[in-house]
Amino acid sequence: MGGSDVHDMSYYGKCMVGGILSCGLTHMAMCPIDIVKCRKQVDPTLYKSMSDGFKTIYRTQGIKGLTIGWHATLFGYSAQGFGKFGFYEIFKDVYKKALGPSAEKYQTIGFLASSACAEVIADTMLAPFEAVKVRMQTSNFTPKFFEGFNTILANEGWNGLYKGLGPLWMRQVPYTMVKFGAFENIVRAFYRNFFTAPKDSYSKATQLSIVFASGYLAGILCAIISHPADTMVSILNKKSSNAPIGEQVSQIYSEIGFKGLWNGIGARIIMVGTLTGMQWYIYDSFKVATGLQASGGK
Numbered sequence: 001m002g003g004s005d006v007h008d009m010s011y012y013g014k015c016m017v018g019g020i021l022s023c024g025l026t027h028m029a030m031c032p033i034d035i036v037k038c039r040k041q042v043d044p045t046l047y048k049s050m051s052d053g054f055k056t057i058y059r060t061q062g063i064k065g066l067t068i069g070w071h072a073t074l075f076g077y078s079a080q081g082f083g084k085f086g087f088y089e090i091f092k093d094v095y096k097k098a099l100g101p102s103a104e105k106y107q108t109i110g111f112l113a114s115s116a117c118a119e120v121i122a123d124t125m126l127a128p129f130e131a132v133k134v135r136m137q138t139s140n141f142t143p144k145f146f147e148g149f150n151t152i153l154a155n156e157g158w159n160g161l162y163k164g165l166g167p168l169w170m171r172q173v174p175y176t177m178v179k180f181g182a183f184e185n186i187v188r189a190f191y192r193n194f195f196t197a198p199k200d201s202y203s204k205a206t207q208l209s210i211v212f213a214s215g216y217l218a219g220i221l222c223a224i225i226s227h228p229a230d231t232m233v234s235i236l237n238k239k240s241s242n243a244p245i246g247e248q249v250s251q252i253y254s255e256i257g258f259k260g261l262w263n264g265i266g267a268r269i270i271m272v273g274t275l276t277g278m279q280w281y282i283y284d285s286f287k288v289a290t291g292l293q294a295s296g297g298k
Contacts, residue, residue, distance in 0.1 A: 005292050007093050018286035022279040023081025028074045029278075032066040033271045035137045040264040041234040042138045050267050069136040071145040076129025083122030084115075085283060088180060108181055115180035116173050123168045128161040130168060132232070138238045156242060164233050166245055171229030171298075175222045179276055181219035187296035191216060199297045207294040212281040214296070219276025222236045225267045227262035230268065230295030 001289075005011055012129045027034070036053035039046050047053035056067040093116035096103045099110060135141045142148045152160040190210050191199060199207065235252050236245075243251075285292045 007089070010153050011228055011292065012086055012089055014035060014088045014287060014290050014292060015283075016082050018283040019081035020078045020084075021081070021286055022281075022283040023084065024078030025075050025282065026278045026295045027077035028070055030271050031068075031070045032071050032274055034073070035068055036068060036214055037271065038137050038234045039265045040267070041231045042238050044260070044263045048187040050257035051080025054285065067205060068143060068284060069133040069145075071236050072133035072148070073127045076126045076133060077284050079129065080122045081279075083125050083269040084176060087109060087118035087121050088114050091115075110187060111181045111184045113178045115176045119173045119176040122176075123165065123172050126172075127168055129240055131161050131164055134164075134234055134238060137150065138234065159242065163245055163248075164236050167233045167236055167249070171226045171233055174229075175226035178222045178225050179218055182221050182293070183214050183276075183280060185293075191296055204288055204294065207283055207296070208281055208288070211284045211295055212277045215280030216277030218280075219273040220269055223265070223272035226272075227265050231256075231261050231263055 018215065032054065033050075035057065036047065036050055040050075040053065047056060054066070082192060092110060095110040095114055099106055103110065128149065131152060132145060136143060136145075136148055142151060149161070156163075185211060190213070195206070195210065202210075231254060232249060235256070236248060260265075278287070288294050
């Protein structure tokens with residue numbers, strides 16, 4: 001499951017920094033789309049379409065309205081990227097050693113298990129930032145991150161910051177399993193079926209283009225699989241309630257139904273496809289720039 005790089009602490013450290021850059025920068029760049037998506041999930045009648053959402057927010061709030069919560073987004077998803085990519089590489093090597101000679105045969109299981117374990121850690125880092133971000137983007141909440149963090153902590157305790165962790169795991173763990181499992185297999189399929197010469201014979205630009213295309217295709221699958229939980233996270237984090245999480249989830253589902261779980265899916269497919277493609281591109285670009293190999297190969 002590993003490449004030709006030496007997987008030492010320097011390698012894992014580079015992967016963690018690459019993860020910070022790939023997740024933090026891309027999620028911050030997608031902040032305007034995320035704002036419209038979250039508001040449509042919380043109130044489907046708010047905007048007629050995505051374009052109507054952009055126009056309405058820009059007309060009523062200006063450019064600031066389309067960047068609400070960018071601090072929380074940058075901090076939160078940088079922390080998530082640190083855990084997601086860094087621990088994925090660590091767990092991947094752990095499972096490779098555990099499987100021994102069978103590692104190659106069961107590599108997809110290794111990809112899925114490694115990414116699931118890494119995401120559990122990554123989401124624990126992300127959850128408080130996500131709670132503040134959604135509250136900022138979907139309600140009349142303070143636009144200042146640290147003030148918002150302290151307000152939720154003072155009024156609702158740590159439960160207010162972590163009440164979305166369960167649904168976040170429900171959204172992100174399957175999402176990340178698909179993101180890594182599908183990507184690893186798609187990028188290998190490109191080299192097996194279309195770019196059949198030795199990998200090193202292709203330029204770095206070509207290798208990174210293959211990485212982007214593989215990431216984009218994996219991202220489309222990620223969006224579809226994780227969207228219902230994403231909707232639930234958005235609505236949960238908007239509400240200020242100390243009721244048990246299970247009770248809140250049941251109440252929300254009774255209000256919106258199965259169809260309501262798919263509000264904003266079109267925007268999310270565009271957002272997550274682009275996001276995932278760019279994340280893998282930035283991640284691998286950083287790895288290549290620091291002397292590591294790009295992802296993929298036969």
